[in-house]
Amino acid sequence: MSMKEWVDLDIDNLELQEVTDFEKARVKQHVLKKHNKAPIWRHFAVAAILIVGVTTATGFAFPSIAAQIPFMQNVISYFEDEEQRYKNFEAFSTDIGLAQTSNGITVMIDNAVYDGTNITVSYAIETSHPFGENLTWSAGHWFDVKGASGMGGSDTITQINDSRYVGIASFTPHFENDVFPEAVQVIWEPKAFKNYDGFEVEGDWSFAFSLDRVEGDLQIINETLQERNVNFTLQSIEFTDVSTVIAYEQIVTDELLEQWPEVTPVFRVSDDLGHVYVNGTGGGGVSKDNGKTFKGTTAFGAIQEGASQLIIQPVAIASLMYGKGHIEIELDPIIIELKK
Numbered sequence: 001m002s003m004k005e006w007v008d009l010d011i012d013n014l015e016l017q018e019v020t021d022f023e024k025a026r027v028k029q030h031v032l033k034k035h036n037k038a039p040i041w042r043h044f045a046v047a048a049i050l051i052v053g054v055t056t057a058t059g060f061a062f063p064s065i066a067a068q069i070p071f072m073q074n075v076i077s078y079f080e081d082e083e084q085r086y087k088n089f090e091a092f093s094t095d096i097g098l099a100q101t102s103n104g105i106t107v108m109i110d111n112a113v114y115d116g117t118n119i120t121v122s123y124a125i126e127t128s129h130p131f132g133e134n135l136t137w138s139a140g141h142w143f144d145v146k147g148a149s150g151m152g153g154s155d156t157i158t159q160i161n162d163s164r165y166v167g168i169a170s171f172t173p174h175f176e177n178d179v180f181p182e183a184v185q186v187i188w189e190p191k192a193f194k195n196y197d198g199f200e201v202e203g204d205w206s207f208a209f210s211l212d213r214v215e216g217d218l219q220i221i222n223e224t225l226q227e228r229n230v231n232f233t234l235q236s237i238e239f240t241d242v243s244t245v246i247a248y249e250q251i252v253t254d255e256l257l258e259q260w261p262e263v264t265p266v267f268r269v270s271d272d273l274g275h276v277y278v279n280g281t282g283g284g285g286v287s288k289d290n291g292k293t294f295k296g297t298t299a300f301g302a303i304q305e306g307a308s309q310l311i312i313q314p315v316a317i318a319s320l321m322y323g324k325g326h327i328e329i330e331l332d333p334i335i336i337e338l339k340k
Contacts, residue, residue, distance in 0.1 A: 075110040075122040078158055078166045085243075085277075085301040086168075089113060089120065092242045094211055096121075102203030104128040105193060114184050114211035115243045118153075118172050118299040119145070121186070125157075125165040131195045133159050138192040138200065146185040148173035152285055152296070172297055174286050183212045216240035217339075225331045229256035230316045232265065234334050237310070243299045244277070246312060250294040260318035260327065262291055267298055267314055271307035271338075280315070303338065310336040 076086050093113040100107055105127040112121040121143065125135065135157055145151065153171025160166060173184065188207045194200035216238045224233045231251040238245045252263045264285070269278035277300040285296025303310065313333040319326035 075124055075166045076168065078160060079156065079168055087301050088242045092214055096209050098207050098209065100205045102205055103201055105201060105203055107190065107205050109207055112186065112209065112211055113242050114213050115240045115245060115299065116180055116213040116216055116238065117245045117297050118170060118243065119184065119186060119211065120168065120170045123167045125167065127163055129201050131193065131199065134196040135159065135165050135193060137190040138194055141189060141191040143169060143171055144187045145173035146187065148175055150174045150286055183210055185210045214240045214242055221336065223334050225314065227331045228329050229253040230263070230329050230331065232314050232331055234312060237336060239303060241302060243301060244303055245297050245299045247297050250316065252292060256318060257291060260320060262321050263316050263318045264294065265314050265316050267312060269300060270311050271304060272309040273304065273307050275304045275307065277301055308338050310338055312336065
């Protein structure tokens with residue numbers, strides 16, 4: 001669907017269809033093709049009311065206001081973490097401590113961590129404007145990483161009262177030849193915030209900070225599975241204090257793409273003790289050949305103590321896109337023996 005078709009789309013007359021948890025996860029997964037930088041679209045507002053006014057911006061270091069804003073002292077605690085994705089986030093993340101105010105909206109970056117593949121940032125927003133429950137920012141102004149050729153990821157913003165919100169963003173930058181640097185420089189310039197009703201407020205916020213990678217233990221796997229026109233290879237798995245990152249490659253046949261124009265992998269991940277780390281979630285990925293070959297990573301929480309095996313089951317979601325239908329192609333589980 002072209003951008004013009006998006007703009008002209010009559011959302012009031014859309015025929016809604018039930019989708020599975022896997023399909024929802026596929027929609028959250030963002031694919032970059034041909035190394036074009038692409039923004040992450042959380043919710044596209046068809047109509048927007050642009051509010052134009054005098055913009056004033058102030059910036060200050062977070063530690064000076066932390067004591068006065070209790071909800072900023074541990075943003076990560078506001079997010080349900082049944083899969084323990086953020087178990088060690090607070091202990092091993094970097095205290096960023098940046099805040100800026102513009103047009104009645106204060107944006108504050110709390111903590112961030114770079115595990116060598118993925119970046120996770122916790123932040124908060126305080127505003128005098130009536131955004132309601134569904135606050136987001138304008139498309140095209142997500143986090144960026146210097147030197148990256150593209151980006152994939154997801155974010156969540158939660159309202160905690162009428163004027164305050166907390167957010168968590170996780171994203172995977174893509175670098176030339178898949179070589180990840182020892183440190184990354186992150187830039188965020190939101191430009192505007194809005195809600196699903198089209199209410200929007202522009203402003204002037206600009207953040208830049210650097211992160212050193214958290215050291216990990218890389219284990220090469222290179223195990224390949226094949227099922228119904230899908231060839232999947234689990235390339236490696238890296239264990240750090242804050243996360244576990246699996247790297248993979250998926251190749252699908254031309255015949256499958258002719259019937260289903262988008263095929264993206266999601267995962268079920270558990271251990272031999274019954275802990276569930278991922279249940280139908282994907283990650284950032286990149287394709288240079290219009291979806292035939294898909295390379296990506298998926299990150300989840302650190303492995304629970306006492307576990308001796310990790311069970312990873314890929315599921316390929318073959319989709320017509322835009323809620324028009326999909327099928328799920330389950331592949332055999334891959335069992336990883338964990339080092340003691």
